[in-house]
Amino acid sequence: MPTINDVAKAAGVSPSTVSYVLSGRRPISAETRARVQAAIAELGFHPHAGARALASSKTNVIALVAPLRVDVNVPVIMQFATAVVTAARSYNHDVLLLTKDEGTAGLERVAHSTMVDALILMDLERDDLRIPALRKLKQPSVLIGLPADHTGIACVDLDFGAAARLALEHLAGHGHRRIGLVGPSPAVYKRQTTYADRFLTGFLESSVELGLRTVTHPCEPGAAGVRSALADLDAELDGITALVVHNEEALRPLLDLLRATGRRVPEDISIVTVCPRDVAMSLPVNLTSIDIPAHDVGTLAVETAMRLLDGRSIEFTRLLAPSLVERDSCREISSSHR
Amino acid sequence: MPTINDVAKAAGVSPSTVSYVLSGRRPISAETRARVQAAIAELGFHPHAGARALASSKTNVIALVAPLRVDVNVPVIMQFATAVVTAARSYNHDVLLLTKDEGTAGLERVAHSTMVDALILMDLERDDLRIPALRKLKQPSVLIGLPADHTGIACVDLDFGAAARLALEHLAGHGHRRIGLVGPSPAVYKRQTTYADRFLTGFLESSVELGLRTVTHPCEPGAAGVRSALADLDAELDGITALVVHNEEALRPLLDLLRATGRRVPEDISIVTVCPRDVAMSLPVNLTSIDIPAHDVGTLAVETAMRLLDGRSIEFTRLLAPSLVERDSCREISSSHR
DNA sequence: AGCCATCGTCGAAGCGCTTCGACGACTGAT
DNA sequence: ATCAGTCGTCGAAGCGCTTCGACGATGGCT
Incomplete structure (x- = not known):
């Protein structure tokens, strides 16, 4: 060399x-x-990267902390990771991959030993223990998610509250008045993963503002989970004409179940879902959906990190506006049926 | 600090x-x-990691080159990545994540600038252009896959040839004599991704040795792809009583299609598939499957890299023996039907 | 008693780069 | 003609660590 x-x-x-x-x-x-x-x-x-880092105190590496348990939204995680790596490379940076389960210790390790210039974390919880640790690091961090106390830390995400409102507005605009929410699994709520809360809150607030009758229910994975969630929704509110589904996993079994019980989509029941575009389009019915723009969010996270690194100003909280794409799962309810 | x-x-x-x-x-x-x-x-x-690297010429970082296009086997990729990161940490190493699409340049960049001690690559192609580049690096590399000319480079993978044989033996043992292979998508074959070739070769050889009538067909993604692949298989060989499916994506639409056309699994047609355990178990029928042991392979890749790094001996080619788990998709054909 | 090994520690060199201050050579303004 | 300022380059210091050789102190041998 x-x-x-x-x-x-x-x-x-x-x-x-x-x-x-x-x-x-x-x-x-x-x-x-x-x-x-x-x-x-x-x-x-x-x-020589090490020599460079030593002399300049910059590594040109950023850490990406991903939930690597083989978990729910694997494809989404993957899209985030792809976007982050690609964006980082475009700024001449590389990406060090950490797992969430190393927790606080992992963050401190890579930060204190000066392996990275900045950190990007995903899958944040409401009161994430890592946040106080991040505040003590000399490296800046960017969160994909919006935990409770995020003052002074940059956050980037889809605006899930607005997404919920958008879904309801769309349905209300089509004449629906009785709407059920099929939420993420109880485990996700229990972890207080931030997007679940924000979506639910937005859903509840908007349904009041729009004068809708709504019910909500988490949904365990698997066909059985879907069956019981749907049964509960129906039991709590009859005459439901539309479902909002914030649970990728549930989509397939839900459609199966509806078909099996003779409820046609969208003739008998409309559906709006929040999930990556490709998921919405790979099911028996092309679903009207609000995209989870993983690529944009990942890219934005890196951009934010770069701005932080060279001292430019940033907006500490950036919630991307949701956008809804109409497909075939949502029908107009004629006024006679309202 | x-x-x-x-x-x-x-x-x-x-x-x-x-x-x-x-x-x-x-x-x-x-x-x-x-x-x-x-x-x-x-x-x-x-x-300070950089100072350490400079003085000792060891970084305690390994590169992982992953295909980050949002592609076919996302969950499998993810499992490999998880395993590699976890295993690397257990050897006190970290993982730098590279995308396959940086190609040869990316490898050379991280190697020449001494960012990593070793490299692990996945998704190798038959005549992968990166192999000659790897040979020139001073850092050792480990491949997850088995390209054509791999002399002198460590390779680790599931023994897909043996997996094909195992699938056929299992079916033959249950009395099946006419068997179709639903292969990966043509794109995978065209890329000459090594596992596809090896599985196909093993399939063809074993079917001769076992005296079976078999036909094989790649399978485009989506319901349409499955429909046409199945039609082709049926057209080329009638009386098919079993399918071997080497295509995760195809499983769901295949099962849908079979049900829709009134072919019950396993009463009318048996299925053995090669895919991660959890995929095989999350479908309407619990499928008899040969597991893709992503975790083991990833861990083994890291172990091999570590041995290489401290000069211990290794076996350059390690193909993990496949194991088949019986579930509910394969039935015995009584001799009267044979 | 004398010798060699080993143990435990220190000092200094050096890994390959960045960066600061210095300095001569120009340039343009006065 | 002179001075300030800029341009283009160099030399040296220093980033924080590892590692090699050296060296006194021990301890086990003979």
Whole structure:
């Protein structure tokens, strides 16, 4: 491996000049720069990352803390990760992958040992224990999610509250007045994963404001979970004409169940769901859905981290506006039926 | 951030002594060690990763190159990643996540700039362009997959050839003589992803050896793909009593289609599939399956990398024996029907 | 008693880079 | 003609750690 000294000798300049060519932090004459670049190319020189980090106290690496248990939204997690890695590379950064289960210790380890310049975390809980730990780090962090006390920490996410409202507005606009929410599994609520709460709150508030009759229920995974959730919804409010589904897993068994019980979508019951676009479109009925823009959120998280790193101003809370795409699962209720 | 010098002063020893306490490379008296450790704990000292890498030429980081396109086997990819990260941490290493689409350049970048000690790649193709590049790196690499020319590079994977054989043996043992293979999508074959080839080859060889009548067909994603694949199989060989499915995506639509066309599983047609355990068990019929042991493979890949790093001997090719779990999708054909 | 090994510790060099201050050579304004 | 300022480059210091050689102190041998 050639070093910066080798390059300097080959180009007939001092090492510092090579460094300045690389960083552009001082003016270098065009000819010198050309000679240096030629030498770099010829020798195949790549600066030693450790030496660089040591001298400059920047690693050009960001940490991504992902919930790697084989869990619910695997595809969504994956989309976040993809977006983060891709975006990071576009800023000439790499990504160190940590698992959520290392908890606070993992964050401190990589931060204190100066392995990363910034951290991006996903799957935050309402009162996430990691938040106080993050505040003590010298590296900035960006959260994908919106925990309770996030003052001073950058947060990025879909606006799940607005998403719930949007779903209800859409249904209300189509004449629906009695609507059920099929929520995430109780485990998700129990963890107080932030998006679940925000969606539920938005749902309840909006249904009051829009004057709707609504009921909500979490939904255990599997066909049995769906069956019991739906039974409960029906029991608590009869004449339900539409469902909002905030539970990817439940979609398939729910559609199966509705078909099996002779309730046609959308003729007998309408559905609006919140999930990644591709999921909504890979089911027997093309579902009207609000997209989870994992790619945008991941990219935005990285951008925010980069702004933080070079001291530019940021908005600490960025909630992306939801957008609803109409497909085939939602029908207009004629006024005679209202 | 305290440095090793601060610790040395606090403990009343020289910096090198602290280093030896940390590394254990030289004997240190119990009392000195205790004092040093106390100082470390009190100051909250964490060695600077870059400085360490510079001085020792070890980073304690391994690269994981994953196909991050939102692609077919997302859950499997995720399981590999989880296993690799977890295993790496157990060896006190971290994981730098690269995307496959950076290609050769990405590998060279992280290797030449000494960001990682070793590389683990997944989703290898038959004549993967990255292999020659890997050979030139000073860091060792471990492949999850088995490309054509892998001499001198460690490879780890499920033995897909044996898996195909196992599936056929199981079906043959239950009296099936006419069997169709629902393969991966044509795109996977076209990429020459190594597991697809190996499974197909094993399938063809074993069906000859076992004296079976078999037909094989790739299967495009989606319900339409499944319909046409099944139609083709039926057209090419009538009286098919069993299917081997090497295509996770196809399982659900396949089961739907069979049900819709009145072919009961397993009464009318038996199925053996190759996929992660949880997929096989989350469908309307609990499928007899050969597990893709992503966790084991990932862990083994890391172990192999570690052995490589500290110069221990390894087996360059490790193909894990498949194991079949009987569930409810495979029935005995009575001899009268044979 | 004398010698060699081993133990436990220290000091210094060096890993490869960045960055600061310095300095000569120009340039343009006065 | 002179001075300030900028340009382009160099040298040296230093980032925080590991590691090698050295060295006194012990302890077990003969």
